[in-house]
Amino acid sequence: MGKLYVVGIGPGGYENMTLRAVKVIENSEIIVGYTKYIEMIKDLIKNKEVISTGMRAEVERCKKALELSKDHVVSIVSTGDPGIYGMAGLILEMRKDEDVEVIPGLTASSAAASIVGAPLMHDNCNISLSDLMTPYELIKKRIELAASGDFVISLYNPKSKGRPHYLKECIDIVKKYRKGDTPIAVVKNALREGQEHKLFTLDSFDDSVVDMMSVVIIGNSNSYIKDGVFITPRGYKIPQ
Amino acid sequence: MGKLYVVGIGPGGYENMTLRAVKVIENSEIIVGYTKYIEMIKDLIKNKEVISTGMRAEVERCKKALELSKDHVVSIVSTGDPGIYGMAGLILEMRKDEDVEVIPGLTASSAAASIVGAPLMHDNCNISLSDLMTPYELIKKRIELAASGDFVISLYNPKSKGRPHYLKECIDIVKKYRKGDTPIAVVKNALREGQEHKLFTLDSFDDSVVDMMSVVIIGNSNSYIKDGVFITPRGYKIPQ
Incomplete structure (x- = not known):
């Protein structure tokens, strides 16, 4: 059984992430995100499978993350709070029966x-x-x-x-x-x-x-x- | 030279604090806050001087924190984000020449x-x-x-x-x-x-x-x- 975490990394610097966001990312097998956000947490995700996509590929990225989460523990990451203009809404709209948890972050x-x-x-x-x-x-x-x-x-x-x-x-x-x-x-x-x-x-x-x-x-x-x-x-x- | 950190601990559970908030509290000599918020971070502030005050004693609490920060590293803590209905405003309004830094937290x-x-x-x-x-x-x-x-x-x-x-x-x-x-x-x-x-x-x-x-x-x-x-x-x- 897999799981999808929708993780807010906050403003982008490591120290303004919550302990929970760090832990969830560390415990994930696969990290999905926009290339620029992935770059911001690169020290945290060494040796992990990373799937990064370009800007405005939101639907595609969410679809991929949901698919992978059926058999893997996956984090889809974005800056700020995923619940405020972030990816949480789209993931939950597209979700069928995948196990999804939103990890809030500091909003801009x-x-x-x-x-x-x-x-x-x-x-x-x-x-x-x-x-x-x-x-x-x-x-x-x-x-x-x-x-x-x-x-x-x-x-x-x-x-x-x-x-x-x-x-x-x-x-x-x-x-x-x-x-x-x-x-x-x-x-x-x-x-x-x-x-x-x-x-x-x-x-x-x-x-x-x-x-x-x-x-x-x-x-x-x-x-x-x-x-x-x-x-x-x-x-x-x-x-x- | 002292310093005053206005620290948001987020919702109240340790794991939803930012790494920066944890570090700042750990590095402070004195912790000031409303009794109930102090209780939430008790594991983090063992062996520290703690000054807790009751509800609605906001002005008194901020005055004390500013005074102490002249010679000590002090954290005044509250839940959520101190910048949203928190203590950051009052501290900055009352500040004269004390060194103050706001550490944001997850708002409610x-x-x-x-x-x-x-x-x-x-x-x-x-x-x-x-x-x-x-x-x-x-x-x-x-x-x-x-x-x-x-x-x-x-x-x-x-x-x-x-x-x-x-x-x-x-x-x-x-x-x-x-x-x-x-x-x-x-x-x-x-x-x-x-x-x-x-x-x-x-x-x-x-x-x-x-x-x-x-x-x-x-x-x-x-x-x-x-x-x-x-x-x-x-x-x-x-x-x-």
């Missing part, structure tokens, strides 16, 4: 937030700007509602070559509801090699620093920058 | 989601129903906007003795926007001792099983239950 917004301070301390939402599977009109509607509800907003997949102007258009929507000094953080490669971050305000925002490996976090109406740190207050009364 | 919605399937696969938001620091009118407004934007909704602090009817009222708001067969998951003590979960629909929802240790996840208009698993499709085309 948590990783990015920890680098710039504490921007997600209050009600917050994750919105992907990728329109591959979501109409852009719905994405913009969600931005508008999140902005009007004063949610802190984390943007996943904020920019790609095919839709360079979406991010700027979405920031313009948020501007209708928030002051110009509202903080925005751009975090690239959060908690992994190549990490960079930059803080802006709605008024000073420059989308040219943003790429597909970035997360963009927009504060709520109470967020502020203090000594280079992005804080959204939870509301505690602090004695002076 | 990720942990809960992994147990019931893949409910958070699309745009989603976290809303706390605690009105200790947020007016209930604003909470209800956020529920309404999130429901109308078809976000998957994770409710933190869904119920307490002082506000037993909030959850039901919020579910009633969601009902105005979603079909009666929309899945709802209640997950109690996700990925720690005492774990329990139950799936409902908007129509069958029974709030009597919910307590303060639960997270409630409400699906979007495409979410469904398949063989006891809660799935929100990301939108991939699956060959039949």
Whole structure:
């Protein structure tokens, strides 16, 4: 009897994986994943059978992992949390009677937030700007509602070559509801090699620093920058 | 020179901590935290100085941790991700010139989601129903906007003795926007001792099983239950 683990490796650096994710991968016979993610855990999977596939081969990759899991212990790995814009959904949709377990990992917004301070301390939402599977009109509607509800907003997949102007258009929507000094953080490669971050305000925002490996976090109406740190207050009364 | 780590231990079970969180705690001289969280990591902090305080002593606890961090390496620990409804914000708000680093952990919605399937696969938001620091009118407004934007909704602090009817009222708001067969998951003590979960629909929802240790996840208009698993499709085309 085999088993399929859908494993989140978190941001990509070994030390931000959970102990459970490490253990599950170590105990697996076969590792399946997108080439780039496989590379991130290469020290952990020496001497294992590895099946890596290119980008946008998600359905094929999940099919293969499910098939193999009938007779083998298999881990299909991805960065972040497989349950948030990851592979957990597709695996469970395609599953027939295979034994599947989801191993959660640190999602990109948590990783990015920890680098710039504490921007997600209050009600917050994750919105992907990728329109591959979501109409852009719905994405913009969600931005508008999140902005009007004063949610802190984390943007996943904020920019790609095919839709360079979406991010700027979405920031313009948020501007209708928030002051110009509202903080925005751009975090690239959060908690992994190549990490960079930059803080802006709605008024000073420059989308040219943003790429597909970035997360963009927009504060709520109470967020502020203090000594280079992005804080959204939870509301505690602090004695002076 | 001391240092203060604001450490998320994740759901509470040792194996869902990150390697980095374990290492940082092991390397700290003093551990500060709410009594209940300290208990969860007791095997990790034998022979360390431990300062535990009761519930709602957040400001006092953070003040103490900051003070001690001037001359010692200190970890202030909490469950989940300290950057999401945790202690990172308060610490950074109160900080003067202390050296502070936030160590992210698995947040409750990720942990809960992994147990019931893949409910958070699309745009989603976290809303706390605690009105200790947020007016209930604003909470209800956020529920309404999130429901109308078809976000998957994770409710933190869904119920307490002082506000037993909030959850039901919020579910009633969601009902105005979603079909009666929309899945709802209640997950109690996700990925720690005492774990329990139950799936409902908007129509069958029974709030009597919910307590303060639960997270409630409400699906979007495409979410469904398949063989006891809660799935929100990301939108991939699956060959039949």
